[in-house]
Amino acid sequence: MTAEEYRREPPTDDPVQAFVPGHVTGFFSVHPHGDPRRAGSRGAGLALTEGVMVELHRADETAVVLDGEKAEIDAVTRTLDRLGVEARVAIKTPLPVSAGFGVSGGAALGTALAANALFGLTHTENELIGTAHAAEVEADTGLGDVVAQARGGVPLRLEPGAPEQGKLDGISVSNTRVEYVSFGDRPTGEIIGGNVKKLSQAGERALSQLLEKPTLPRFMALSRRFAREADLLTPQVETAIEAVRDVEGEAAMAMLGETVFALGSGLSDAGYEPTVCEIHPAGARLS
């Protein structure tokens, strides 16, 4: 790019790409609110190097394509609606959908960042994160992935909601290998729309205990206890977690999906054939 080109303000006619890390939540509590920017979750999770790539093209009418197939992702169309634009959205991800990796939240956040550049909307990052968060909450597909994916690392969601209201912290970690296996999907809305009192109590307890000593092994242990206390374990998930424990590894269940994630080579050591990635140290960004 020449110096002169930097003087142009957006918009642009070229397609714009954004990358958003995946995110697995280990435990959480639900915090509903009439204003979707104030609704959300508290909890903790891991941002992953495997994530969601979003490419936005100018188009007369909004259309969403996921890994080459036409798709309906409510959080994405709601994000474009909130921004007042129409676009063709091409989403690519190696992550399984509806399995607890934040694909819908990542698609919404990537769409917000890319739309801002494509159309020269001049929103700040907090505003774009808030827009995607609100769209995701209204779509009933997530409560905390967007703000965590915007941050990266090991996000602690101390207070729920978009950046204006929410509050984040993080556990400081070095490069950390993460493995995962997924046994099937589980729609988020079914759980977070139901009776979540026991779940939220368990989530609040886990967060306050993690903050007493915020380390990665403790996050994993508290996540395991949360899945049990919230009655979310399925037989396959429980078996995989136990198998990793048997080889002295750290594993937990991804909320909300039938997915187990482990630190290091936990799942490989236990005889599974997991996908391998790392904790992603950075948040979502234009590429």
Added chain:
Amino acid sequence: MTAEEYRREPPTDDPVQAFVPGHVTGFFSVHPHGDPRRAGSRGAGLALTEGVMVELHRADETAVVLDGEKAEIDAVTRTLDRLGVEARVAIKTPLPVSAGFGVSGGAALGTALAANALFGLTHTENELIGTAHAAEVEADTGLGDVVAQARGGVPLRLEPGAPEQGKLDGISVSNTRVEYVSFGDRPTGEIIGGNVKKLSQAGERALSQLLEKPTLPRFMALSRRFAREADLLTPQVETAIEAVRDVEGEAAMAMLGETVFALGSGLSDAGYEPTVCEIHPAGARLS
């Protein structure tokens, strides 16, 4: 690393490394407070891919080495004091010192992150950022670099202070080349300890005008005006900025150093021989 090793909690006996991006501030206002965690600056800047690498070793007595030479970096020793530990700190950076790149803040923040891992201190990231910020404020070497370097990208410092009190936002940008030349140093304390009323008024005005339309070219234009209004321009800096403007580029002065930074190839196009880097999209991290 094996699964078993992940079950160990820190501390470790091995040296620990952290990387902190450099940071140039384009404009700022000064916000003093008796509590160094509440003191700070508002303003805007760029995080840079050139940064500060900190390696921490266990040692009986604190010692600091900068690029192989014994050094006194008050912000670093104050960070260790606040954390209650002693260590040998080896700092490497390609950035010029006392030239407006946040080397002292980066060294303090990297020290905090590395000390947390080396000694198993189990502080959260916000706590470590707050510790380094307070140390930097007390050392009189900076007011806003630490929080900006912890965030990465194009940090907007909306409210001053450590994470507990401060508030950040950012301008969303794609990969962006940055060039810089440095003509000499300028101790930060001299300026931020003096009469800063006019400077702070100019900084507040620039921030509120940037928030009306937060784009990178506007950040550069407002930074240029700030340097003029705050009477900080030196002849060499003014000449370089004008030369970049003459080739239709975007350049501004780094606060506080005798340094000019430009977007794209602005300084090269103007006949300078700048150092080339990019906006660093991520914040400080253990490596």
